[in-house]
Amino acid sequence: MHESRTISLGFTGQRFPQGAHVCQIYGDDQERQDAILSFLLTGLQAGERSACFSEALKEDLAAEYLGRHGIDLDEARAGGMLLLSGTREVYFHEGRFEPERMVGLLEAFHDDAGVRGFSGARVIGEMLPEVQALPGGSRLIEYEAMVNQMLRRHPVTAVCQYDARAFDGATILEVLKVHPYMIVRGEVVGNPFFTPPEDFLRQTGH
Numbered sequence: 001m002h003e004s005r006t007i008s009l010g011f012t013g014q015r016f017p018q019g020a021h022v023c024q025i026y027g028d029d030q031e032r033q034d035a036i037l038s039f040l041l042t043g044l045q046a047g048e049r050s051a052c053f054s055e056a057l058k059e060d061l062a063a064e065y066l067g068r069h070g071i072d073l074d075e076a077r078a079g080g081m082l083l084l085s086g087t088r089e090v091y092f093h094e095g096r097f098e099p100e101r102m103v104g105l106l107e108a109f110h111d112d113a114g115v116r117g118f119s120g121a122r123v124i125g126e127m128l129p130e131v132q133a134l135p136g137g138s139r140l141i142e143y144e145a146m147v148n149q150m151l152r153r154h155p156v157t158a159v160c161q162y163d164a165r166a167f168d169g170a171t172i173l174e175v176l177k178v179h180p181y182m183i184v185r186g187e188v189v190g191n192p193f194f195t196p197p198e199d200f201l202r203q204t205g206h
Contacts, residue, residue, distance in 0.1 A: 007120060007157060010042030011035050012188050016181070018120050019155025021148055022188055023179035025164050025172060032056060032161055035183075036124055037065045039159055043122045044071050044081060049113035051083035053090045053125035054161070080116060083109075087126050097136035099143035103150050110154040122157040129166040142204065144178035148197040 006015040009022065011034065016022075026032045036057055043050035044066070062084070063073040076082035090105070091097060106123065113121035131137040147158065162175055176182060176193045178200055183189075195203070 005120075007046060007048070007122075008042045009157070009159065009188065010038035010040075011183075012186065014188055016157070016188070017155070018157055019151040020157050020181055020188075021151055021179055022159045022181040022183065023176060023191070024159055024161045024183045025176075026161060027164050029056065032126070032163070033061075035159065035161070037062065039122065039124045040082070041066060041069055041071070043120075043157075044076060045069070047119040048157075049081055049083075049109070049116065049118040049121045051085070051109065051121075051123045051125075053085050053087050053123070055087050055128070056126065057084065059084060081118065087128050091125070091127070091131070092134060095134060097131050097134045097139065097143075099136070099139050099146055102143060103146050106147065106156050106158070107150060107154045110156045120155075120157065122159075124159040124161065126161040126163075129163070132171075141174045141178055142201065144175065145197040145200045148178065148180070 005018065007018055008015055024035055026035070033056065036052055036054060040050050040052055059073070066073050073082065077084070091102060093101065109123065110121045127140070131140055144160065151158065160179065162172065164172065173193070176191060177195045178197070180191055180194045181188050182191045
């Protein structure tokens with residue numbers, strides 16, 4: 001893969017290096033859906049291996065949207081270019097949240113994309129508030145910091161979706177600290193709250 005090239009996220013006219021780690025704090029379901037569909041479409045059009053982990057995405061809606069832009073969802077899945085899965089299936093394997101396992105999955109997704117000849121790899125995933133009650137759920141923010149470290153070596157372009165209606169303000173603030181980019185009024189901006197992962201992990205004793 002050409003890891004130095006810039007890419008589009010789909011929902012903004014800006015371009016970013018592969019491996020950007022973006023936080024979307026959304027306030028309504030339409031905002032979430034629009035981001036997912038445009039992110040996937042742009043990735044597929046660019047020849048990137050693209051994945052969505054969400055309980056909210058309806059496959060018939062995704063198929064109709066992609067089809068309007070000349071992409072057959074079933075063909076993209078069959079060719080390994082598109083992966084659609086639920087949040088719980090991927091993030092909460094066997095009822096647990098295990099950061100090391102998730103980081104390993106993202107690494108493998110990136111590396112496999114290169115082996116298969118795709119131009120890059122991108123993932124958009126929604127975190128659910130129930131993570132906080134699961135074994136390992138207290139490590140959520142640590143996980144996001146670990147992702148920042150991993151992306152330096154395996155630059156998956158990643159958008160993490162959090163529902164502002166479902167998480168409390170303190171958790172949202174902690175989430176923002178570990179994402180170098182965030183979406184504000186439809187534009188992606190550098191995050192003034194961002195703490196580099198080494199600093200964050202040291203401060204939190206990890």
